[in-house]
Amino acid sequence: MNSPLPKICIVSVSLAKGGAERSAAVLSGLLSNLGYEVHVAILTNLIDYKFSGLLYNLGADKENANHPLARFKRFEKFKKYLEDQKIDLVIDHRPKNNYYREVFYAKYLYKNIQRIYVVHNSKRSTYFAKPLSKIIKIYQSNFHTVGVSKFIFENLLTSQGIEESSYIPNAYADVWQHETTPLPAQVLELNQFILFYGRIENQSKDIRFLIDAYAASNLSTNNIALLIMGNGPDKDELETYASQLNCAASIHFLPYQKKPFSIIKKSKLVSLTSKYEGFPMVLIESLAMGTPVVSLDFTSGPSEVIQHRKNGLLVKKRSISDFACALDEMCFDNELYSFCKKNTQTSVEAFSEKEIALKWHQLLSTFPK
Numbered sequence: 001m002n003s004p005l006p007k008i009c010i011v012s013v014s015l016a017k018g019g020a021e022r023s024a025a026v027l028s029g030l031l032s033n034l035g036y037e038v039h040v041a042i043l044t045n046l047i048d049y050k051f052s053g054l055l056y057n058l059g060a061d062k063e064n065a066n067h068p069l070a071r072f073k074r075f076e077k078f079k080k081y082l083e084d085q086k087i088d089l090v091i092d093h094r095p096k097n098n099y100y101r102e103v104f105y106a107k108y109l110y111k112n113i114q115r116i117y118v119v120h121n122s123k124r125s126t127y128f129a130k131p132l133s134k135i136i137k138i139y140q141s142n143f144h145t146v147g148v149s150k151f152i153f154e155n156l157l158t159s160q161g162i163e164e165s166s167y168i169p170n171a172y173a174d175v176w177q178h179e180t181t182p183l184p185a186q187v188l189e190l191n192q193f194i195l196f197y198g199r200i201e202n203q204s205k206d207i208r209f210l211i212d213a214y215a216a217s218n219l220s221t222n223n224i225a226l227l228i229m230g231n232g233p234d235k236d237e238l239e240t241y242a243s244q245l246n247c248a249a250s251i252h253f254l255p256y257q258k259k260p261f262s263i264i265k266k267s268k269l270v271s272l273t274s275k276y277e278g279f280p281m282v283l284i285e286s287l288a289m290g291t292p293v294v295s296l297d298f299t300s301g302p303s304e305v306i307q308h309r310k311n312g313l314l315v316k317k318r319s320i321s322d323f324a325c326a327l328d329e330m331c332f333d334n335e336l337y338s339f340c341k342k343n344t345q346t347s348v349e350a351f352s353e354k355e356i357a358l359k360w361h362q363l364l365s366t367f368p369k
Contacts, residue, residue, distance in 0.1 A: 003369040006088035006114075009039040013094055014059065016046035017231075017256065018199065019281040020120040023148070023170035024093045025049035030171065030357040036364070039085060041078065043094070048258045050173075056081055079109050089143065089367060091116045096138075099129040106138050114143040114367070119152050120278035122300040123204075128156065136160050144363060148279035151300030166363065169304070170279050171356035172288045172348065179261040186254055187263055193225040193252070194294075194327065195267035197260055198282055200232030203275075207234070209320065210273045211242055211251065216324035220247035224268060224331055229254040264289045269312070269330055273323065277301050287311055287348045292340040294326050311340050311347040 008031060012024035024040070029052040032038045038053030045059030061074050082090075090110050096102050096117065106115070117139060119127045129135050139145050139157075145165040147153035153167035187193075194214070202208055207228060214226045228238070228251070235253065242251040257263065264270060270286035272295040280301045283293050287305070293312035295302045306314045313326045330337055349355070 005036050006367050007037045009087045009090050011041045011092045014042050014044040014046035016048035020093050022049050025051040026171050026173050028052045089114045093118045096127045097129050099135050116144045118146045120148050122276050149300045168359045171353050172284045174353050176261050181259045181262045190225050191223050192268050193227045195227050195270045197229040200230045200235040202234040206273045206275050213320045213323035215245050215247050216320050217327045220250035225250045227252050231256040274298050284348055284351050287344040290344050294330050311343045
């Protein structure tokens with residue numbers, strides 16, 4: 001007789017805006033489809049992504065009161081919810097950048113509940129708060145830890161003695177390929193464009209580098225625009241910077257879109273110039289939409305997704321001139337572009353819901369029940 005499947009609670013900051021949050025939403029669907037009872041707990045009341053399971057929204061109460069006593073009472077209620085629902089396993093996607101907060105979660109909130117922590121970012125301080133030796137002990141007490149890229153698995157998990165760990169990349173949702181939403185008027189006005197989409201935060205995303213590379217390329221003089229889509233703290237500053245360039249009329253900013261997939265499909269290519277990521281879902285999503293990509297080979301993820309000159313271009317050096325040349329080559333070499341476009345969707349089949357669901361099911365089949 002088969003053992004009953006564990007009851008799972010997926011914990012995420014929210015279900016909106018970020019790649020980690022989108023992957024948490026997708027995972028809820030994968031596990032629900034596999035027959036697991038899934039609960040989804042979010043800390044902030046933001047929901048844009050489709051998810052599956054029962055929602056526990058701590059963020060809804062936060063809007064009423066957020067002083068220390070109110071926060072503690074919220075978490076007390078959540079702890080009771082986990083106990084009442086007889087949750088066996090928490091899959092936690094939050095950043096782990098405060099040691100004392102993680103002690104609270106591990107020793108109090110998740111007491112007597114097994115844990116899987118999912119590490120979404122290659123920047124060590126985002127998921128490994130100081131003191132490092134103590135936060136590692138918390139990870140070592142987990143049932144398991146998942147790194148979403150090979151770099152994270154090898155350089156942040158196994159290298160630090162977190163033996164119960166594995167590499168499981170994020171999945172793209174198959175339904176995205178069939179999403180059809182009306183294009184915003186601003187996009188309809190553009191003849192051709194290359195696209196960046198994500199959080200407008202320059203320190204990690206280095207969007208200014210992309211703007212400079214676009215300005216150094218031949219795209220604007222050939223009526224190919226740069227569209228920067230998203231919200232974030234540096235949007236105004238980058239708009240001001242772009243407005244001072246000779247190609248200013250060809251650089252456009254568009255707010256965050258809940259369903260960007262029609263825009264991704266229409267774009268000539270999607271570009272990424274971050275300094276670091278976890279697993280860049282922008283690349284997976286774009287290729288799944290049939291759109292080639294041009295990316296810097298930063299830490300971590302692009303080299304795990306981009307097959308150079310097969311589904312996109314991978315630029316090794318953070319050089320404006322090199323990146324400008326890559327943009328020109330992809331846009332103006334019709335043979336290369338057609339070849340890469342033909343290979344886009346097949347190149348990311350390993351990241352499909354079916355493949356990633358199998359990896360998660362294999363991991364969860366080892367859960368002691």
